Amino acid sequence: MDTKIIDEREFVEKFKDKNLQEFHKFVSDYDNYIAPTMRARGYKFVNYAERTVTFTFGQVTFSRRRWYKNGKCRIPVDEKLGLEKRIAYSKELLYQITKLATMLPYRKVVEVIELMYQVYITKDTVLKAIKLASQLLNEKEDYRYYSDEVVVKKIEAPVIYLEGDGVWIKVSGREKEQQNKELSHFVIHTGTEVYGKRKILKNKVEIVSPNNRTARKRVVDYIYNHFKITSDTLLVTNSDMGHGYTPHLFKEISHDLGIKHHQHFWDRYHLNKEIKKLVKPYSVELLDQFMKAIDSHCKQKLKTAIDTLESFILLNQNEKKIDTFKVFKNRILGNFKYTQPPEQRNLDTASLGIIESQHRKISYRMKNRGMYWSLDHADAMSHLILLSYNQELRDLFFGNWINEYEKYRSEGMSGAKVRKKIDQAPRSLGTIVNASWKGRKQRDKQRFVGKKINK
Incomplete structure (x- = not known):
């Protein structure tokens, strides 16, 4: 201890090391906590597997238990952390990268992440985050086609x-x-x-x-x-x-x-x-x-x-x-x-x-600043900007709709199949509005009231 003014970066680095130690302890504690439950459900512990993931608090390499039942593998720690297979970045980090990308050029996003978190990413990492966000946009659109009907209180305005x-x-x-x-x-x-x-x-x-x-x-x-x-x-x-x-x-x-x-x-x-x-x-x-x-x-x-x-x-x-x-x-x-x-x-x-x-x-x-976009990329970015502006971007990454969507997928019915069924309906029964907004199901139902349809 001395009277020299501290370098705050070194101070943060020490806290970071402590955070990593706490993270490893959390992984170990959770593995021990969930083990009896996994055994009770008929899963068998096979081995430890190592994985490296970049979080907002740094890049971490850790080991966790793998459990098998009837050839199916589950890794409880990954599920707890919200990590998907073969993904090297946490979802929270990808969300924050996407949020920044709606405001800044991709190379600037890289600089901001490095400055704020001392986490080193590349422009390709930003592209991966936008690709994930685009995938989530498509999945949420599919989800709206076959989700349980949401009762919307209609706005009364002259x-x-x-x-x-x-x-x-x-x-x-x-x-x-x-x-x-x-x-x-x-x-x-x-x-x-x-x-x-x-x-x-x-x-x-x-x-x-x-x-x-x-x-x-x-x-x-x-x-x-x-x-x-x-x-x-x-x-x-x-x-x-x-x-x-x-x-x-x-x-x-x-x-x-x-x-x-x-x-x-x-x-x-x-x-x-x-x-x-x-x-x-x-x-x-x-x-x-x-x-x-x-x-x-x-x-x-x-x-x-x-x-x-x-x-x-x-x-x-x-x-x-x-x-x-x-x-x-x-x-x-x-x-x-x-x-x-x-x-x-x-x-x-x-x-x-x-x-x-x-x-x-x-x-x-x-616009401007010499930027060029692919058509799909431009479509995705414009939607992400609107979601970010309306404080709805986080729901795209972490909303309850994701779990409900997975339930529909597990039942073997894709949103694409549902859209195809709707689009194949007889055109004589009314105009089909191919849009992805909540409440559409009610509109489609009303077109078929009193009509006999051959299935």
């Missing part, structure tokens, strides 16, 4: 808000070519409420998929199973009017849900951006005229502003700009009714135009 837009990311194809791919992102909510000093979205749910049609089907299925639809329910939708997010497609969603009242808006952020891009280079005063026409929802003022813009563009005699203007003119006049401000329809302005802010958690992690 207005349901739905917004959709795409997040463009860079992906690598089979032949390593680089291309852009859209992740379809939809947000469902029931308006805003004050929480502290800020407003939050009530009953918010986000749905993301690399396939726009799949995302829309999941939207329909979720709203159907989680909201009480009445003759007075109003569906308010908002988008940039792009491909996959047109008023017609949102009207289809409203029709599929049996919602009689639907109002669509051209997202003001995207509308303003489109107007500024075309008008601002010619005249700031003209841009102001456009904005006033939109704010007052006066079509005559808008036509006057468009005519003025046309005269500016024709002076330049640039065919490309003239063609761009014609497209813009037809687009804004043809969709003028969707530019009406929400307050003119007695709707909460703060409840609309939220999609861009909801994009950020995905786009911040997955």
Whole structure:
């Protein structure tokens, strides 16, 4: 003992050594504790087997007992520690790696784990963690197809808000070519409420998929199973009017849900951006005229502003700009009714135009910085980001659903077989919504009420 200032790293290392000693003692104590139970169940102790596993507290090599019965091997210590066969990392460590990977590039995850735990992993370890998380996502989707029906208390809301837009990311194809791919992102909510000093979205749910049609089907299925639809329910939708997010497609969603009242808006952020891009280079005063026409929802003022813009563009005699203007003119006049401000329809302005802010958690992690993704990897990561944001990622790794899922698997019925049975049902009996949300079973049952089906 002396008065020299300690090196905290050395201090932690001493505690680490003590933790490892305690771990070995725990393994030995548990082996002794469970031995009588294993013998009572007819298992026979055969030998000790050594194993090396990396935990959050370091890499450990330990020996534990193996028990056999009718050719079946069980290792109680591994079961107690939640270790699967041939896995060199604990599930807790893989979970924490996955959590970090939703926020940081993989190489940064390696650095953070080394800094915080003095545990040395590689980029491949991070990939293994994401692969495990992707597998768990698929298994949880299968589990929802044949799990016991969960009674969901449906949300009663006079207005349901739905917004959709795409997040463009860079992906690598089979032949390593680089291309852009859209992740379809939809947000469902029931308006805003004050929480502290800020407003939050009530009953918010986000749905993301690399396939726009799949995302829309999941939207329909979720709203159907989680909201009480009445003759007075109003569906308010908002988008940039792009491909996959047109008023017609949102009207289809409203029709599929049996919602009689639907109002669509051209997202003001995207509308303003489109107007500024075309008008601002010619005249700031003209841009102001456009904005006033939109704010007052006066079509005559808008036509006057468009005519003025046309005269500016024709002076330049640039065919490309003239063609761009014609497209813009037809687009804004043809969709003028969707530019009406929400307050003119007695709707909460703060409840609309939220999609861009909801994009950020995905786009911040997955866009720019020279990142390229495989399509499957991008799909998995976008879902993991949403789970992490909603504090649901831990349930994916350690939730009760895992044990229930194993019971179904032990009975020999896979989720894939169940999906195949559902998809083979007669199409004449109704639209099948192929989505993985709780409550879907009830919807499928209702399609067959009063119908005779040949098994």
